[in-house]
Amino acid sequence: MAYLKDLQEQLRSFLRNPTMGLSLTVGLVANAVLWALLAARMGTWPAVIPLHYTIYFGIDLLGPWQWLFLLPGLGLVVLVVNSGLALPLFGRERIASYFLVVASALIQLIVLIAGVRIIGIE
Numbered sequence: 001m002a003y004l005k006d007l008q009e010q011l012r013s014f015l016r017n018p019t020m021g022l023s024l025t026v027g028l029v030a031n032a033v034l035w036a037l038l039a040a041r042m043g044t045w046p047a048v049i050p051l052h053y054t055i056y057f058g059i060d061l062l063g064p065w066q067w068l069f070l071l072p073g074l075g076l077v078v079l080v081v082n083s084g085l086a087l088p089l090f091g092r093e094r095i096a097s098y099f100l101v102v103a104s105a106l107i108q109l110i111v112l113i114a115g116v117r118i119i120g121i122e
Contacts, residue, residue: 010088019101019102023104027105031108034071034072034111037119047065049062049065051118071111082100086098086100
């Protein structure tokens, strides 16, 4: 029982930290926005859509529209794993937990931009 109380206090301290709270909020909001954008456009795509574009070769990867949902899904996995690793590190190695959570928020923003750009290509 004491372990649960300690874990609960550690989680409360983790979420009250401004850097952690802001980074997690930014990451979750960016991921939710991408899910919402993709859900709003679902059913409007053809069976095969461009999934990657380069300035040198143009469209170089085509695939089914369902693959678009891998972006926010993998982004959410990164956010959960990094946050899960950062929580036990928060009490001992605070800087490492900052790196994990801030990096996952930045990854979410990059994934959001990539998703919006892919939607815009199509």
